[in-house]
Amino acid sequence: MVVFMKKTKNYQNIEAFLRNHGSLPLKRYSYSDIKKMTNSFRHKLGQGGYGGVYKGRLLDGCYVAVKNLIDSEGNGEEFINEVASISRTSHVNIVTLLGFCFEGLTRALIYEYMSNGSLEKFICEKDQSQTNHSLKWETLYQIAIGIARGLEYLHRGYFGLAKICPKRESIVSMIGVRETIGYIAPKVFSRNFGTVSHKSDVYSYGMMVIEMTRGRQSNNVGVDNSSELYFTQWVYERLEVDEELGLQGISNEEDKERVRKMIIVSLWCIQTNPSDRPIMSREVEMLEGSINSLQIPPKPFLSSPRSAPRDSSINLLS
CATH class of the missing domain: 1.10.510.10 (Transferase(Phosphotransferase) domain 1)
Known part of the structure; x- marks a missing residue:
């Protein structure tokens, strides 16, 4: 009961935090919205270190890439702070963040879809x-x-x-x-x-x-x-x-x-x-x-002979 009340209080604090950030140029989506736009996470684009990336489609027909974050910790305030910070970025070489989902334990980021795929x-x-x-x-x-x-x-x-x-x-x-x-x-x-x-x-x-x-x-x-x-x-x-x-x-x-x-x-x-x-x-x-x-640098010391597992979602903010 104490744990439930604590989570509820944290959730209320985050909701208040979101209201204070009402000017964010992003749309907040529900988990139900995320499931609909990704057709229940049917089309997986890749798997990064912090979650899977899925192809989605908005109601207006625009395609998006939805990153469903895993192993989320904390009460959510850090996540919202990051969303607020990322929303203020604008650069030709950085994929645009269009929206986010914060509902219960769900944390997701909705990016513009890169039709050429990953590098x-x-x-x-x-x-x-x-x-x-x-x-x-x-x-x-x-x-x-x-x-x-x-x-x-x-x-x-x-x-x-x-x-x-x-x-x-x-x-x-x-x-x-x-x-x-x-x-x-x-x-x-x-x-x-x-x-x-x-x-x-x-x-x-x-x-x-x-x-x-x-x-x-x-x-x-x-x-x-x-x-x-x-x-x-x-x-x-x-x-x-x-x-x-x-x-x-x-x-x-x-x-x-x-x-x-x-x-x-x-x-x-x-x-x-x-x-x-x-x-x-x-x-x-x-x-x-x-x-x-250019000068040749000192020889780098690399300790692991093991090849890196392929990350099929290599991009700047994936």
Whole structure:
């Protein structure tokens, strides 16, 4: 009875909190609305570390992507604060939040639907003849810059992984990030690496760029293609002696320069010591600047030989 009264009081507090945020440019949906728009969660688009993403359709016919959050903790005020913060973002490289659901234990976010799908299907598809090579290196390079610009924008308001971690903790539940472990900075799992900060996002960005380049690895280069660790070590050694990287689809000198920039920047991003990782604004400068101004970073220490599980909803705010 005491527990029920406590939950009821918390719920009343959140409802009052929502009324005070009545000017939010978002629509609040009920759980019933969510079930209707997703046809009872029938069409799953992907699974991220914090929940499944489902295709939905609004009454006006517009398609949306609904992220049903799992393992939600707290009384909901932090979630609503995050919704209020995200609703104020506006950037060409960030998917738009259209609405949310807060009802009982249900927490869901409704985003605009990206008809081209996730980046993952373009960089991890086994049948490279149909998908990977449909994106030229110039396009992948521009995607890397666009994502970096989006993160730079979010970091100005200090969004990112540091916002979802309790301030008193430096470890995120392994259950909560089970689908995206390969993209998570070491310090998220161990206090020995420091506290979670925006540099954790930098690490994740670097691992994503590594995946973008590893997806174009030739089959005859003699390196284990099952692990980011082995690929990273291999490509670093190639950079040190200025050898060809052996990646598919490089057709001219401009491509060679783009690929080299992407790899050097990604290696800087995954440095073990967070203070050695450049901030996102610097990452953008490095990608857009001259290749001659880039220095090869110290060899990063990656402790896990295990490949990251595929996250089929790779995008900036998924």
